[in-house]
Amino acid sequence: MTPKSTTFLFAMALLLGTVHSRGAFAQVVAPSDLATQIDQIVAPYAAAKDFMGVIAIQQGDDAPLISAHGLSSIELGTAHHEHGVFMIGSVSKQFTAAAILLLEDDEILKTSDVISKFLPEFGSHPPITIHQALAHTSGIGDIYSLKRFGSTGGQVAAFEEVIQDLAALPLTHDPGSRYAYSNGGYAVLAAVIERVSGTAYGEFLKARIFEPLGLRTMTHDPGPARPGPVPGYAPWGSSQVEAVLPIAPAFLSGSGSLWSSAEDLLRWNQALHGGELLSPTSYAKFTQDHGNGYGYGVSVFTRFGRDVIGHDGRVAGYASDLAYYPNEELTVAVLSNVESVARDEIRQWIAAAVFGEDYALGTPREFASPPTNLAAYVGQYAFGPNFIVSISVSSGRLLARANQGGFSELTPLKNGDWFSRMLYATVRFERDADGAVSQLVWGTGEGAPAGKRLN
Template sequence: MGQEKLDAFFNHLFDSKKMMGSVAIWSRDSLYYANSIGYADVHRKAKNDQDTKFRIGSITKTYTAVLILKAVEEKKLNLNTYLSDFYPQIKNAEKITIEQLLKHRSGLFNFTDIEGEDIWEQDFHTEAEIVQYVANEKSNFEPNSDYEYSNTNYTLLGFILEKIYQKNYADLLQEKICKPLKLINTYFSTETDVDKNEAISYNIQNEYIQNSTVNFSNHPASGGIASTAIELNKFLAALFNGKLISKASLDLMLPENKGEYGMGIEKTSFKNPVGYTHNGRINNYLAEYWYFPQEKLGIVTLSNAINVALFQSQNALIQYAYGKEFALPDFEQTKDLSKEQFAQIKGTYLEHGGKITITISSDGTNLIFQSSEIGQMYVPFRYKGNDIFEYEDEKVVLEFKPDEKRVLLKEAESVFDFIKI
């Protein structure tokens, strides 16, 4: 199958206002395929390219886990060390080990779930302020009794690295990972800089709406790294081929069961080939990697605007890598509505008497909802019949009135009226 078809697939995503971003396939120590679509900066018409840097969100955790295990190898740290050695003010710190932080088995409350955190994270905060921010939150379970993903775990791990090395996280990342691998487009910084060819995050509406800024001082080791699809692949290849940590340390990182979280890495649900993954999201920076050690195959998608599942991109890439056919998704219908029916309700709507807009589109299967107010990634709705769609068992309902070019958004006791524009 020719590269032209895969190029056409990604052009189709961009032309349909489904995605802007960058992708790459890495096969046996060399670049097999790369492509970039859309804009890093819509206002300046600066296009994404192979050197455009994207925030990779929680994929940062894979790098942080590597840095922790390098610290263990250098005898700077022990996996059985207790959190209380560094932060005794954190609840249950005397029971929580470094290993439990790595595996999300600490019980610590996820600070990104704190009400108002989306506003709080827009400003710079010091280590002391961040620790204080999480110190008073409840524990969700006794350490090592359960698993629950929490950004708090890796934020604290980053600060611990800074304490034991007396260097900041950005410098440690460069010293221990980027410089040895000659990665020039991978780094940690607190703010997005378009002059460094960094992509801006956008919500897709009838136009691209820039998301609110995030200060990554609040996501240091849990979600703040910027990188490219090619360099993320280079990092993965180096990690799995013994160029960063020992095989024994890598084995500690890797979970045994499908869908299980190890140390900064999750095992894919694929039966064959055996692979490992992590994804990330901050605003509409959505990122995902798959790596298959036996095949030495890396698949990476990074985006700065998207309203389809990243799986659509990842799946097309792996099908191409294996020489298999894949189809262009049809975004003009859903599985429940014909093209004619869907054409009547798709588009952008403005709140009656307000400024909020919502956009209705399709990912080729489901009806997709996006709101300008919350700047979030797409939300799929389920069809209930009679032009009514629901999300999460009727917690949110969309009732379309096609003849009037209106839609009612019902949430709890509130009803919001939107007019198609």
Template sequence: MNSPSEQLLPGTRRALLHRIATAQSEGRAPSLVAAVQRQGQIVWSGSRSCVDGHAPDADTQFRIGSITKTFTAVLVLRLRDEGLLDLDDPLEKHLPGSGVGGITVHQLLGHSAGLGAESPAPWWERTPGTLRPELADVLGEQPRMHTPGHRHHYSNPGYTLLGALIEKVRGESWAEVLRSEILEPLGMHRTSLQPHAPHAGGWAVHPWADAMLPEPAEDLGLMAPAGQLWSTTGDLLRFAAFLVEGDDRVLCGASVEQMREPSAPTESGAWDSAYGLGVQCARNDGRTLFGHTGSLPGFLAALWFSVEDDVTAVVLTNTTSGPLIGDVAADLVKIVAEAEPRIPEPWRPLPEVDAELLALTGPWYWGTRANILRLTSDDGLELQPLRGSGRGARFTAQPDGTWTGLDGYYAGETLRVVRTGDGSVSHLDLGSFVFTREPYDPAAAIPGGVDEGGWRGLRA
């Protein structure tokens, strides 16, 4: 049987090893482990260590910090899909007395609730959670710093509130809900709240000398939903595969896709990054990446995946600072995607073709702007400009015969096929815009009418 590393070309494997070796050496990390996945299979893994013969592997636990937030977000989306809450619900509806006003579940998920980034002193990541036994201890006297919904401001206490929300609605601890609703269904048996051997120890490396200092590994208490978990590259790759396609045992594909949609305005000038619902979104060298990074004293972690390239990378290390782990994981995705581009699936025709829908395909004109309407493989419609960039969208059918936009400029807008008295198609109505078979077709109901003289030349 071929080992995972033999599924990539030798040159690709060497480039991956060189990248993590450079990161561990130049970042002065005690140890570093990484793995790459494609088509749901681990195709490469590698590690480096400062101690010969003690390099970590895919089963070695590291603390993953804020990647924990993505797990918490999945649990909240499950509650939404079960009809137990709405993302636009104010938190007070389900968790009265929280003291944060009318901020919504959606704002908490996307870090736009205006809450502070950290809990009050002492530094929560290096002190036991018993110092913050109540939500008021986590939030402090002035939890809100910004107007809710107006900007993205990363908030660890915000995910503490989401953890409390999960416990309130489910009637069980966040840890138990996490275990039964995500970890067990996905087979993530090496992901846990506390470390289980084999696991790495957390270290701080002196910034100006090659010396190390052990870091404490505290139980974060109420802050656990923001950063408590320990995991492995193997388990995180399983989780990433779920975040790409969904799993009906946990969360459907449409809901995990929603998690990847930017949810709040970004900081001014930060157009290459955004935040979805518990998922970070980034543009890197023209490639769209999704995932999350994490850190706690003694540990750094990163998980990035490209849906388009079908490549996922996980990097874990046991140092407080040093390697730019997010960049390393992004580079691993890039190395594989560029060295061994994804081979597309064979083209196949539709199993059946609806004659009425087929008759709608082809060119349509919004005024004089040419667009093309196509049938998609999932029995939907797609409208795109004939040339260049512009307004476009995919559409899904509704029971009443209309179509709803799924993305782009027309997301949520209604597309109607308008027919004449004899049943023939007159035009398309899309959010009040009229699309006709000919530019400004005089036979269609063009707003403002069409000049009776018709098209003419300069001397007409």
């Protein structure tokens, strides 16, 4: 769950297929034209099962354009519909940030407050402010670094135990000294919300955000009895997907636990950016670039020369993106129940179609049978002093893992490269003069980063 893509494909996107150009448009093209273009853009990804889900676009108060693509359930063969409910991963962070700012508007806390004021278990650390946790400069470790997460696969935990574990972790850096994206920091913010409000995180969001704004499908924990959520899948092989269990809400509270339909995300952006929720002062804090292109729970950047406020999400079984173009009053939401960064290309090309920019239509990749000696690739590859990619083999699959992140399968291509359908990245293993694998190149083209093999 990162605010920016971990792939390097956009620079090479024109290699994927035919480029279309429609000239420059000041506003969204006619809905009928745009609907056709969205179908054309999404079709190759849906055919490859790299995307199954819903696309939603709305400008101002105009009627939204919502389209469903692919299957909601592989096992049942049921098609997606416009009202499907998906786990939205790190798109959840903006709701946590908004909840904190609501409490500041209520004069219950300040973003300048030290976290240990509300969570004494953090008192042994140097002072960490709420602002630093919101802006990812706190130094709080990540939930994926917790032994409890590794031992349970994120399936079993109590939220208080997660907070205690995070408090026991050493800080990754002095608070405020640098940016380092941390899901753990947002878990701590959820704990602050609970301590100061006396209300569970999900119940606070329901009472102060979901119900007042009419977000009927949004929830922190759908529970087994709640209808609607679509099952999540992870890609494997050249075109298959496999069902995965969602990570327990206790691990993702604050950072990535929320579920929503596309309709509710459109409504959320209308309310948030239309002044219905936060005071002007709080909204300015929310959307301000506090460093590294990050506000409070949202990234602040440009796409096709246009300002964007938004965030993406990737969590077991799901991928999402929510972007707001303030000058155009335009929202684009992408929800998928396939955990694949194909989402990045889809959001890019849909924005291109909306704004009359060039976009690409994907073409099928030519996959090959895996080599017999996968062990030859196993090892650790150093891309920098603090960035190691580990390659391993499990059940006949070659897997890549960056630092303590999740595993992504690498599938061989006929040209000798490998492709990660989860990360939507092409990689290449290079050999030394003796024929041994010595280096891993991540991406394609000149200047693609390379990691030397350590063992």
